[in-house]
Amino acid sequence: MSGPETVSEYIGHHLTNLSLAKLGLVxxxxxxxNVYIDSLIFSVLTGVIFLWVFRSVAKKSTVGVPGKLQCFIEMIVEFVDHTVKDIFHGKNALIAPLSLTIFVWVFLMNFMDLIPVDFIPHASMLMGVPYLRVVPSADVNVTLSMSLGVFILILYYSIKIKGIKGFSKELTLQPFNHWAFIPINLLLEGVTLLSKPISLGLRLFGNMYAGELIFILIAGLLPWWSQWVLSVPWAIFHILVITLQAFIFMVLTIVYLSQASEEH
Structure with missing residues (x-):
């Protein structure tokens, strides 16, 4: 199977997902x-890696002198725990595990962007797979799906804590506490509510898509022997980006669920 010949074909090829439509199944x-198979595979793969590593450390944890991996995992858990305690002031057994899962899982999905852009796609082409994108968080379907899950939790806790009547009043009697402003309040609060999952998903997607695109442009426009001049500095900077995006996704999730759990 021949690969892309021009720079535009190269860039287009690396930005194309392996989907059911590409395989002729849709x-x-x-x-x-239509399902993006590569996004599904790598998102599940990173999730399995996260569960396997944390479960292995938990089973082998000791009260004595911990190993390096145990120390690292404990640092992550304590960091997430302190973040949750600083933002979420209610009592909810779900928030801390959910925040830990989001932070680590999103980070691992973002971390796939540091794999050389030609490594896995070229190997897949040798095996007869025409397209393969390895960064799940650069797929808007994945990021919006995760934010939709958070949105469902927002609605659930808003109704559970405030009741249907309280949640309805929050949408219709804020910011103007008068029946005559109910249509305006509903419009303003509705837009605010719906913007939460959209901004949450698109922020992560936009940053990761841009980071992936820069790696592809460097690989497509420069000779292979000089790519490291730009790719290495960008990779070092990108470590900060992928960590920050995972942290932002986690913090916004905690903030939104904290707001949903507060009684007005």
């Missing part, structure tokens, strides 16, 4: 039933 790329 007629249209825009079909509702």
């Amino acid at each position: 007629a249209d790329e825009a079909s509702f039933w």
Whole structure:
């Protein structure tokens, strides 16, 4: 199987997902039933790695002198725990485990962007797979799916803590506490509510897509022997980006769930 020949073909190839439509299993790329197989595989793979590593450390943990991996995992857990305690002031057994899962899982998905751009796609082409993108968080379907899960939790805790009546009043009697302003309040609060999952998902997608695109542009426009001049500095800087994006996604999730759990 021959690869892309021009720079534009190279960039387009590396930005194309392996989908059911590309395999001829779905007629249209825009079909509702079309699934991005590579995003699904690598998101599940990173999730399994996260669960396996943390479970292994938990089973082998000791009260004595811990190993380096145990120290590292404990630092992550304590960091997330302190962050949750600083932001979320209610009592909810779900928030801390959810925050830890989001932070580590999103970080691992983002970390896939540091794998050389040609390594896995070229190996997949040798095996007969025409397209393969390895950064799940650079797929808007993945990021919006995660933010949709957070949105469902926001609605659930808003209704559970405040009740349907209280949640309805929050949407219709704020910021103007008068029945005449109910349509305006509903419009303003509705936009605010719906913007939470959209901004949460698009922020992560936009940053990771841009980071992936820069790596692809460097690889596509420069000779292989000089790519390291730009790719290495960008990779070092990108470590900060992928960590910060995972942290922001986690913090915003905690903030939104904290707001949903507060009684007005």
